[in-house]
Amino acid sequence: MLASFELLLAGQAASLMDLTDTETDAMQPTSQLMNGEDLPFAPPKRNDLYIVPTGIRPVMRRTAVEILCWGMRNMKRYQLLSITSPSVEFEIGDAVIQSPIIKNTKKNPNFSNALLFVDTMLPKEEYFMPPVNLRVRDHRAFGRKPTVGMHVIRSLEKYMVSSTPQPTYITASNTDQVLMDGSPNGDNPETIVDMPDEQKALQPPDLEDIDWWCKYYTSIGEEDKALKYVEMGLDSVMIYDGPLESVPEFDGFTDFCDTFEIFTGDADDDEGQEVIGEFKGGFKVYELPEDPNAPLPPKHLDALPNPDPEECVVRVYLIQAYDLQPADPNGLVKVTLGKKSISLRDSYKPNTLNPIFGEMLEFKCHIPLQKDLKIVVKDYDLLTSDDPIGETIIDLENRYLSQYRANCGVHSVYYTSGPCQWRDACKPTEILEAFCKRHRLEAPVYGGNTQVTVAGRRHTLREYEQNKEPSPFWGPTKERLACYVLNRLPMVKEHIETRILRNKLQPAFDQGKLQCWVDIFPKSLGPPGPPVDISARIPKSYTLCNV
Structure with a gap:
């Protein structure tokens, strides 16, 4: 309730000698009352109620x-x-x-x-x-x-928001506005030439001893554990120090x-x-316009996804946990989605506070009927029930509905084979077209396979690949170009998130951290790509000969 009050003193003598002119003016109604003078006229009435004066009533x-x-x-x-x-x-x-x-x-x-x-x-x-x-x-x-x-x-x-819906302005990631062509101002015409797929003539390198962990160690700066991965020029993965929802540019996936x-x-x-x-x-x-007969502006909430439950395939990649409590050295993981639970009790990691899991778990669910993914890290006990160390819950529905497309991170390069193979159900060109449609932008305009215009900006394949060595794992040129453009758009890239483990008995204290990522593949978009093999490295046996 909004209210305004005015207190008028009566029956008391007050000295106004020490007051300033401003204070005297403010006390004028009170002085009039004490001197027997008439007060200002009361505000007009509407029925039995006084109308709030214009200077007080909110506009x-x-x-x-x-x-x-x-x-x-x-x-x-x-x-x-x-x-x-x-x-x-x-x-x-x-x-x-x-x-x-x-x-x-x-x-x-x-x-x-x-x-x-x-x-x-x-x-x-x-x-x-x-x-x-x-x-x-x-x-x-x-x-x-x-x-x-x-x-x-x-x-x-x-x-x-503004009265008129505005198209989303596309900002380049980690850079200012860029015009993707050879001239500084972007106004010089460029001849459109379809570049041949040079990678088809390249011989695939030896992939022995190359696994997903090479990509992981390259991303965290431990190239000595990545073997020949760095020399092959393959891409890395973005590693966040916190959960994906805490990244400022994604706004907690509350955009929808x-x-x-x-x-x-x-x-x-x-x-x-x-x-x-x-x-x-x-x-x-x-x-809205003050004139009730004026036409209403277009509505902001018009294009909504299908409200019916969507059948999805959910893949949970569990990499490792670290900084667990010293009293819980035998870590294992239990993942629950809806009524289905998968426990990795048989593969618990003994005597370590930094267990490496290297596991991928796959679920089938209907979002939003089953939307909360619960990951619990427990301490293995042989005779009694396993004690929970900490847990974390991921809202899959928010990621599925978000405009940042958090269901599957976009790779930095489009590979159709090799250790960094594309795993999304949609190709880069399909994702780019869907992005423009959702953000009220014109559809992408391609000039051959090496040039595309998105939201008035021209992107060329030469700009992205002029300093790169051709790879035998590359996909078609048009898809590669679309993939490069997607990496300039505000959407989730291929990543690893670090989630804090908490216990209900001690909610104010962290019980450790878990590195993982989650892929969500709606059935309506087609079958997903192949899963990523993140199996932990198995130590090799060697024979030491002393001569």
Whole structure:
């Protein structure tokens, strides 16, 4: 509630001799009252209520609020019954709007009609903007609709956007704007020549003793363990010191929708509150024309993915853990997705606080029905149950829906064979076309196989490969060029993330770290590429002869 008060003193003598002119003017109504003079006229009334003066009343403007009601997640029981048919009521100022009802969260926890639109009057100043109240109701038998929980959004500032949707401006990674041609200004024409695939005539090198770990050690700067990998000129992988969600350029993968916890209990009592579920959705707030007869601007939330559950293949690559607790030297991993769990108890790593796992686990799931990937590192015990050291949870749905395409990292070079073979279900040209469509950009325009124009920028294959030695593992020129362009776009590259392990008994302390990465392959995009063999290196036996 917004309110303004004015306190007028009466019946008390006050000396105004020591006040400045400004303070005297401020005290003028009080001095008038004490001297028996008349006060200024009262503000006008509307019925029995006074109208707030213009200088105090916030300036209102016509505002549009687009609401994305994507779905409900992890709903618990309420009054001993499961929450299967929820709906969400949004209260924004004087406007109240309700979402559709989910028929059955166990079959599809998403809303059938995900977009809502509110045309209302809101304060122009962000300081006076009212909060948004979310109330979740469950529709049960005999017409009962209990309120199971609520969430209060204190500020809509992060959801403020321009009235007209703008295409996403593409920024080059780690560089300023670049014009990919031979001239400084990019205005010199260039002859389009299809370059022959020189790598077809090259003899493949000897790949003995070349494995994925050569790529890993090259990426962390330990070239002495990479054997001939560096000499072959193959690519490296990006290694993050934290989880992928903490990388600033990816914004926690909340670009499509946010996750709001739904609380039950007294909103003013933190101890009495309990998380009963999650609401996935988002908002777009922008100014509308003052004339109600003027046409509305185009909506921001228009192109949405299919809300039906998507069947996916999920591959979890577990590389190694390190800095585990000294009391837990026998590390093993258990991975859970939905109702399926895979434990690597038989291959636990004894007597080490930095176990190297080198394992790939594959799951089949339906997102968002099974969206939370849980990785638990345990301490092996022979006679008793294995004690959990720490765990980490990955929200696969946020990665799947993100515009940064976090389902599978883009390789730096398009290889069709060899130790760095492309593993995505889509080719680089297909990914580039889908990126432009999602970001409201014109489709890529190719000039032969060695030139492409994306968002007004011209990229040539010569610019990217002029200092590279041809490789027998390279793919077609057009796909290589598209792959190079993808590496300039804001999307997830091939990577390894480092996730912190935490224990519920000691949530404030790190129990160690785990290096891993996750690939998500929707079935609708076709079969995925071959999995990466990250098996740990096996020591070779040698015979020492002393002569």
